[in-house]
Amino acid sequence: MNFNRFFAVFKARNIEFFRDKSALGWNLFFPVLLLVGFSFIFSGDGRPAYKIGLLSQQDQSQSSAQTILTQLRFIDFIDYKDVDLAKAKLSRHSLDLLVDYSTQRYWVNEESSKSYLVEKIFLGQQLSQQPGFTRLESSGESIRYVDWVLPGILGMNMMFSCLFGVGYVIVRYRKNSVLKRLKATPLSAFEFVSAQLLSRLFIVMFMSTVVYSGCNLFFDFFMLGSYIDLFIIGALGAFCLISLGLLVASRSKSEELIGGLLNLTSWPMMMLSGVWFSLEGAPDGLKVLANFMPLTHMVAGARAVITEGASLNDISFHISMLMLMSSVFLLLGAYLFSWNTER
Known part of the structure; x- marks a missing residue:
């Protein structure tokens, strides 16, 4: 091992990181933002047991x-x-x-x-x-906790696959000048973004279906509603999350920065979208904030189909919110999309 070559690469990588002011600033301020946010949300005696x-x-x-x-x-x-x-x-x-x-x-x-x-x-x-x-x-058929938490676990897995599977790919393409080459072709930004979205949607829904079907053989999940309705609400939720991932990655060129931005996007949804615990009895302000998160509507809609036998008409509010947010995210992502610049 040549120490001079090793030290040269070590020094170059450190200089590259510290010169990237956006990534450096994000690594400094993101933990602070998390602490401030959680101290506000779980202030007082803590979350009720x-x-x-x-x-x-x-x-x-x-x-x-x-x-x-x-x-x-x-x-x-x-x-x-x-x-x-x-x-x-x-x-x-x-x-x-x-x-x-x-x-x-x-x-x-x-x-x-x-x-x-x-x-x-x-x-x-x-x-x-x-x-x-x-x-x-309690009257009615008993529901195990694993049946209640199932939509949250699947939704969380889909969220990470949608956000990070799209965000990192777009930034890597931009950093490696792949997007710069595509810009020279007749391909439009909307066509590229749409192709990325549908590709990731197919992958996410295929893998989620395989995981659900395989686990169902062992756990025999509780199901009152229609599997078709469950698939539809899952597809709409995945579509919305992928659109959000495309929007977040629409201009970033730094892999360190996109990692921080995706964490900022995913962590609040993981904590406040009813994945692990019910928001029943939560402050009204917290519920309003949760309603602006795609994962909230996907998990709530899927949970209603599974545990309550709800139809698409019963969860029309969640479907409408997912469609509205998907349209906003996709249009903004296509409008702000940059082929080769950071800002």
Whole structure:
């Protein structure tokens, strides 16, 4: 090994990185942005460990036992008027326990470990305050947590494949002057972007279908809706995410910078789109922010098809949002697309 050659390459790579002001700045400020964002989102005592639904009638005042219960820390209490809606939320793991103080009844989900633990907390709190509650189980077919989290896991995998599979390819083409050569051909930016989009869409949907079908043989996933509807909402979500990846990579020339931009795009969606936990009871501002994320609508729509048997008409809001965002991302990506410049 020649140390001089090694040191020359080592020095050249360091100089290349530090001269790239956009990548250098991003590596410095991205962790700070993450810390600031998470400190704001999860400020206070942190994310609640459990969620309890409280059935209440209009103008109904809280009993002393209910007041004491709602003072417990690390538990999120959500008021409901409709008992059927609340029981459906419990069966789909959006709630861990449902309590009705007016009739002294509470419901649990036997398939949920959280429901078991929060029941023990509730009973320990109530024995000395208001004993005599009747225990009931959530009606309807039980849904395992793996069935509930399945759309989130598949959606997250599709998100990374769509964003990074397109973003890095475009930047590599631009950096290696492949795009510069294509610019000399009759190929338009819209044609190139559309071809990249449809190619990635085919790959993502093919791989996701294979993964779902293979895992279904072992886990026997719960499914109330139509597989065709599930495929359609998945394809629309993937189309939207690919369009977003093309938009993010439309002008960048640095692989370090595009990595940071794609992380900035994917991490908030992974944390706030209902992938791992339900947004039931989250602050209204957080829900509004989540509605601007494509992954939110893809996961929510797919989860509704799987666990609720929803049709395309039932999830029309999510479909409309995905189509609207896809159109905006694709048009902006084609308009801002650069063949060979960084900015």
